[in-house]
Amino acid sequence: MRNFLIPIFCILFSLATNAQELNATVTVNSSELPQGDLPVFRTLERSLNDFVNKNKWTNRVYKENERVNAQMIITLSKYESNRFEGNIVIQSSRPVFNTSYETPIFNYKDGQFSFQYIEFEPLVYNENNYSSNLVGVMAYYVYVILGMDADTFSLEGGSEYFKEAQKVVTQAQGTNFKGWSNTGKDRNRFELVDDLLSNTYREFHVAMYNYHRKGLDILGDNNSTGKQVIAGTMKLFEAIQKRRPNAFLIQTFFDAKSEEIKSVFSDGPKVDVVKLKETLNNVAPLFRSAWDDIKY
Incomplete structure (x- = not known):
């Protein structure tokens, strides 16, 4: 054997x-x-x-x-x-x-x-x-x-x-x-x-981890918490935006994620989409049409 x-x-x-x-x-x-x-x-x-x-x-x-x-x-x-x-x-x-x-x-x-x-x-x-x-x-x-x-x-x-x-x-x-x-x-x-x-964009890596591992990956088990984490993650890009307006990495992130973010917040447990949309329009104004589809 x-x-x-x-x-x-x-x-x-x-x-x-x-x-x-x-x-x-x-x-x-x-x-x-x-x-x-x-x-x-x-x-x-x-x-x-x-x-x-x-x-x-x-x-x-x-x-x-x-x-x-x-x-x-x-x-x-x-x-x-x-x-x-x-x-x-x-x-x-x-x-x-x-x-x-x-x-x-x-x-x-x-x-x-x-x-x-x-x-x-x-x-x-x-x-x-x-x-x-x-x-x-x-x-x-x-x-x-x-x-x-x-x-x-x-x-x-x-x-x-x-x-x-x-x-x-x-x-x-x-x-x-x-x-x-x-x-x-x-x-x-x-x-x-x-x-x-670059350390200038350190929040990008935190956002990538939080958005996926702490947000998306728990949506199936806890939709409300997952959404709150994803919404909070968007605030990380504000720090980059203040430091480097129109940063390349911000555009790269939202090129991949704009439709998904819109979909995540289109139904299910509600979050404060007023503040969320304000943040999104600030950090990623090129995708305003997607953010307009997120309903209150």
């Missing part, structure tokens, strides 16, 4: 340790291009899915049901001589405790995406060596996704992953590709991870 159990244990252990971090779908949309049906686009899509999902990005052991759900949608606007230009939309989500609901965590569009790629070339990430802009951008967003997800489960849980993303930025700054520089007016990859690691 012991000899039988040992190989079974080894197989199960191997499966557990080999489980990767992401359950992601990468889509390459070439429909805008006149040569959009070329095989290279499908090859690129397959290679990117393997790169994101089969690489081991951390030292953590993820169970299959712990893998982070994500989508990366690359829309190409130009292709010529192995040079690609376009944008990439990154979306991630996580399940809410005791529900079948997936809450959006990160929803971001990066319009400064260009790279070179030769069909069938291997995509290899080395944390100590910048190999290509394609690999750099994809690795950067993998770590941002992992960091955002970890922030929702433990206070400042994403810091180690944001530091890995920052390493990519540092390596990429010696290139001519857009999105990595700390100069210019456009918000970019440099600014995003710099803000995520």
